Amino acid sequence: MYGLLFISYTLLAQTHTHTTRILFQLDGSGSMKELWDGQSKFNRARDLVSHLVDSIEKKNPNIEFGLRVFGHQYYYTLNNCKDSKLEVPFSKNNADAIKTALGKITPQGNTPIAYSLFESLSDFPVDSNASNAEILVTDGVETCQGNPCALSQLFAKRKVSFRPFIIGLGIADSLKHEYDCIGNFFDVKDEKVFNHVMNVVVSQALNNTTAQVNLLDAYGNPTVTNLEMTFYDHFSHSAKYNFIHTFNDKGNPDTLHLDPLTTYDLVIHSFPPIQKDTIQLSPGSHNVIAVDVPQGTLSLQIPNNKDAFTNIQCVVRESGSPRILNVQDFNTDQDYISGNYDLEILTLPKLELYNEEIAPGKPTVIKVDAAGILNLSTSQQGVASIYVDHDGKLEKIYDFGSIKTTATVNLQPGNYMLIWRPDKGKQSVLTEKINIKIVSNETVNQKLD
Amino acid sequence: MKKRIAYIILIVLLIFFRTAPTASAQVTRILFLLDLSASMSERWSESTKIDVARKVLTHLADSLNTLKNVETGLRVFGDQSPSNMSDCNDTRLLVPFQKNNSKQIEQQLYGIEPRGVTPIALSLQRTAGDFPHDPTARNIIILITDGIESCGGDPCSISLSLLKENIILKPFIIGMSVNSEESKMNDCIGNYYDAPDADKFRTIIRNIVANILEPTTTVVNLLDQDGKPTETDAVMTFYDDFTDSYKYNYYHTITYRGVSDTLSIDPVSTYNLEIQTTPPVEKSNIHLVPDQNNVVNVKTPQGELYLQLQGGAVNNYINTKIKCLVNRIGEFTDINVQSFNTSKKYLTGKYDLTILTLPRTYIKNVDISQSKTTTIQIPSPGMLNIMKPYSSVGGIFVYTNNKLEKVYELNADQLRENIGLQPGNYVLINRPKFSKKTSDTVVKNFTIVSGQVNSIKL
Numbered sequence: 001m002y003g004l005l006f007i008s009y010t011l012l013a014q015t016h017t018h019t020t021r022i023l024f025q026l027d028g029s030g031s032m033k034e035l036w037d038g039q040s041k042f043n044r045a046r047d048l049v050s051h052l053v054d055s056i057e058k059k060n061p062n063i064e065f066g067l068r069v070f071g072h073q074y075y076y077t078l079n080n081c082k083d084s085k086l087e088v089p090f091s092k093n094n095a096d097a098i099k100t101a102l103g104k105i106t107p108q109g110n111t112p113i114a115y116s117l118f119e120s121l122s123d124f125p126v127d128s129n130a131s132n133a134e135i136l137v138t139d140g141v142e143t144c145q146g147n148p149c150a151l152s153q154l155f156a157k158r159k160v161s162f163r164p165f166i167i168g169l170g171i172a173d174s175l176k177h178e179y180d181c182i183g184n185f186f187d188v189k190d191e192k193v194f195n196h197v198m199n200v201v202v203s204q205a206l207n208n209t210t211a212q213v214n215l216l217d218a219y220g221n222p223t224v225t226n227l228e229m230t231f232y233d234h235f236s237h238s239a240k241y242n243f244i245h246t247f248n249d250k251g252n253p254d255t256l257h258l259d260p261l262t263t264y265d266l267v268i269h270s271f272p273p274i275q276k277d278t279i280q281l282s283p284g285s286h287n288v289i290a291v292d293v294p295q296g297t298l299s300l301q302i303p304n305n306k307d308a309f310t311n312i313q314c315v316v317r318e319s320g321s322p323r324i325l326n327v328q329d330f331n332t333d334q335d336y337i338s339g340n341y342d343l344e345i346l347t348l349p350k351l352e353l354y355n356e357e358i359a360p361g362k363p364t365v366i367k368v369d370a371a372g373i374l375n376l377s378t379s380q381q382g383v384a385s386i387y388v389d390h391d392g393k394l395e396k397i398y399d400f401g402s403i404k405t406t407a408t409v410n411l412q413p414g415n416y417m418l419i420w421r422p423d424k425g426k427q428s429v430l431t432e433k434i435n436i437k438i439v440s441n442e443t444v445n446q447k448l449d
Numbered sequence: 450m451k452k453r454i455a456y457i458i459l460i461v462l463l464i465f466f467r468t469a470p471t472a473s474a475q476v477t478r479i480l481f482l483l484d485l486s487a488s489m490s491e492r493w494s495e496s497t498k499i500d501v502a503r504k505v506l507t508h509l510a511d512s513l514n515t516l517k518n519v520e521t522g523l524r525v526f527g528d529q530s531p532s533n534m535s536d537c538n539d540t541r542l543l544v545p546f547q548k549n550n551s552k553q554i555e556q557q558l559y560g561i562e563p564r565g566v567t568p569i570a571l572s573l574q575r576t577a578g579d580f581p582h583d584p585t586a587r588n589i590i591i592l593i594t595d596g597i598e599s600c601g602g603d604p605c606s607i608s609l610s611l612l613k614e615n616i617i618l619k620p621f622i623i624g625m626s627v628n629s630e631e632s633k634m635n636d637c638i639g640n641y642y643d644a645p646d647a648d649k650f651r652t653i654i655r656n657i658v659a660n661i662l663e664p665t666t667t668v669v670n671l672l673d674q675d676g677k678p679t680e681t682d683a684v685m686t687f688y689d690d691f692t693d694s695y696k697y698n699y700y701h702t703i704t705y706r707g708v709s710d711t712l713s714i715d716p717v718s719t720y721n722l723e724i725q726t727t728p729p730v731e732k733s734n735i736h737l738v739p740d741q742n743n744v745v746n747v748k749t750p751q752g753e754l755y756l757q758l759q760g761g762a763v764n765n766y767i768n769t770k771i772k773c774l775v776n777r778i779g780e781f782t783d784i785n786v787q788s789f790n791t792s793k794k795y796l797t798g799k800y801d802l803t804i805l806t807l808p809r810t811y812i813k814n815v816d817i818s819q820s821k822t823t824t825i826q827i828p829s830p831g832m833l834n835i836m837k838p839y840s841s842v843g844g845i846f847v848y849t850n851n852k853l854e855k856v857y858e859l860n861a862d863q864l865r866e867n868i869g870l871q872p873g874n875y876v877l878i879n880r881p882k883f884s885k886k887t888s889d890t891v892v893k894n895f896t897i898v899s900g901q902v903n904s905i906k907l
Contacts, residue, residue: 020575031693047802048706053457074586112887153713163906189567217901220680226842226861226880226882228652228844228846228855228878232811232852232878237851237852238846238851239851239852239853241875242853242890243887243890244842244843244878244880244887244890245885245887246880246884246885246887246888246889246890248885249885249887252725254886254887255887256887267853267856269844269846273855313770313772313805315774315805322781324803324809327805327809332811333859334858344783346772346786350786373653379881383682383700383727385684387684387725391694392688392692392693392694393688393693393694393695393697394686394698394723394725396684396725396729398726399725399727399794401682401792401793401794402682417698419684419698419700420700421699421700422613423701425613425614426584426702426703426704426705427615427699427702427704427710428685428699428701428702428710429612429617429699429710429712429713430612430700430702431684431698431700433698438655
């Protein structure tokens with residue numbers, strides 16, 4: 001009868017660097033006394049769990065079990081809706097304790113499933129490295145007005161990620177959805193299926209669940225790597241794992257060990273980030289998560305820039321979006337998700353490039369001339385500003401405001417009009433227009449008198 | 450002919466008197482600077498050049514003397530030494546500024562004869578001392594010459610410096626068909642008047658004097674929030690509506706009298722005026738009424754935005770790199786990029802600031818109000834110094850609303866990086882670039898304190 005189970009347990013022999021915890025939660029309500037092929041449902045479950053903990057513990061001494069039972073302490077006519085008890089808390093080597101506890105239980109009471117699930121949350125020690133699993137076995141529906149679905153919303157609100165395996169023993173079809181929303185629900189009709197499902201569930205809970213993330217380039221090949229990725233808990237929204245995507249020795253995306261009981265939102269920290277929501281891993285197997293990250297390179301260059309400290313910045317936005325995606329320094333390369341971008345280059349005057357395409361393959365190269373320097377000096381205080389003459393239309397590109405003695409500004413090569421007026425004399429007619437020609441890497445010293 | 454001149458002057462005077470009360474306090478000083486170089490004795494328009502000039506100037510001085518608040522003076526050059534002596538210092542003030550000195554001017558005009566060279570630049574330079582020191586006066590030189598500088602001086606630069614001393618030069622060239630290429634005066638002074646014959650000369654000089662006394666003037670008032678003309682020091686660009694090109698650029702100035710300075714704008718064109726504030730303010734379709742004072746009011750209420758980094762700088766380069774994009778509230782394009790520890794003027798209103806710190810700092814709804822300085826302070830960044838024994842990939846992240854946001858991507862090619870970061874808590878995620886194992890990913894929390902260095906060795 002248990003032959004199937006033993007085969008899959010061979011997988012368990014591998015050492016786990018982290019602790020695995022399984023909480024068995026059994027329905028001890030009166031209806032579990034119902035006979036199933038000559039034996040009560042409760043006894044079926046009791047025998048199965050007893051056998052399982054025994055054999056698993058022998059193979060894997062690092063495992064910790066816990067046992068919670070509900071509806072077993074008070075007779076159902078007492079309507080005790082808080083009848084739930086952690087009979088055996090988590091610890092290593094407690095299979096015997098679990099067997100002993102199970103032997104003492106007689107089903108008799110209510111079915112406070114939602115309450116009991118809620119209580120079971122605090123049975124798990126706080127340990128972010130552990131793999132936690134809960135297996136709940138029940139034959140009926142909530143009898144205490146608790147709502148497992150509402151409970152799942154409460155968990156989401158409290159930012160707890162919790163998806164128990166729920167094994168239903170002959171539950172009416174119309175009630176199944178009550179369990180679907182809180183966990184992985186398995187319906188079993190008879191004893192044989194019960195054994196099989198229990199086997200699958202336990203092996204899923206125990207086996208290493210692995211995953212690999214394939215970051216696909218524009219051609220659908222998993223060639224992209226070295227990007228940071230964050231696995232968020234879909235329900236609690238907290239970051240559970242941070243990795244940098246890596247190729248292993250064979251040049252394939254490296255294998256990751258992820259807790260299979262959590263539903264994930266995966267964010268690849270490209271520019272802009274790419275998010276893939278609601279990733280559910282199939283426990284006990286290798287999962288491939290593919291994300292399209294088609295990237296191109298934006299190469300910003302100032303050829304022949306003599307003064308490294310006159311480096312300039314480029315504000316990068318997705319086309320049409322007011323949101324700044326990145327501020328990239330010149331003389332650097334940066335990858336972006338391929339697409340169209342608006343570039344605002346903070347030279348003087350500002351250079352704006354709209355709908356610049358960053359395509360996969362060849363880098364998009366933007367070259368900007370090295371700036372020149374305009375030094376102004378005056379023996380008398382005055383006001384000055386710089387303009388570009390667009391066919392008779394003046395555009396102010398820099399306002400010095402008041403200059404007392406000197407002022408300096410970096411300007412892109414080109415022709416400018418400097419408008420200056422000394423304060424002394426207090427006359428508009430003293431306004432002077434000076435044509436300035438700026439050459440890359442050169443300084444213009446202009447005296448204002 | 451005489452009658453006609455008198456008639457014209459009469460008209461000039463009538464116009465002047467009509468508006469005299471408004472100009473009563475300001476003295477106008479007109480210095481006649483007369484060329485007495487040898488060529489002035491040449492015949493011109495049925496007479497000689499010098500005689501035409503004598504007659505016109507005598508009459509002008511006579512008429513001007515009757516006006517309140519107008520003083521005249523006379524300087525000549527080239528009358529003392531003959532031209533073959535090339536005396537380039539030959540310039541003298543014959544009649545200094547005074548009231549009622551037209552008789553003296555007349556006597557002097559008829560007591561001198563043209564003989565010498567043309568030291569225009571030097572003469573102009575000397576005129577600066579002819580005008581009494583009086584910052585409120587209008588000082589005008591009327592230069593009458595028939596030739597170009599013959600002493601190697603540069604009248605252009607002199608006239609420019611005179612302008613700065615509040616002296617306006619009105620040059621007249623008579624009896625010469627000067628083409629503009631020959632006469633550099635044209636380029637540098639702008640308005641010069643070429644009189645081909647005596648009749649034209651009389652008419653033009655009279656019109657000019659009339660204009661000096663009763664010109665088309667324009668006053669632009671830059672109004673503050675309360676409608677008072679207190680704003681100033683912005684460039685006013687007058688675009689010709691027809692050509693769509695700028696014709697005048699003047700810095701708005703409040704004079705010693707505390708009022709907006711009067712501009713001389715040609716009333717022939719229709720103008721679109723752009724006040725070069727940040728952002729600029731435009732007023733289109735301005736028609737000036739000739740021979741009157743035109744008042745143009747433009748609302749340019751302004752306040753200042755002062756951006757300040759608080760605390761000591763850990764690295765000057767990092768601090769000077771921090772730029773602030775300034776947007777009108779709700780608008781996408783930034784109207785200015787302002788550096789920190791500077792103050793700039795903006796039109797009053799609400800602005801959104803995007804400060805290019807790491808991570809970026811967003812300050813919304815900043816109010817710039819009339820004549821006030823709005824100070825925005827952010828803490829001076831700290832610095833993360835990362836030392837990498839080997840090439841590493843990864844980035845620096847912050848938690849915003851529980852989400853990790855990439856603030857900075859490590860430069861895999863550099864083994865040492867200095868990164869300016871705002872004070873706060875960060876997460877450094879990195880991994881040796883050539884590692885083959887995801888588990889080599891290191892996640893490290895660190896804190897940045899304003900003005901301090903945090904060193905991390907990977």
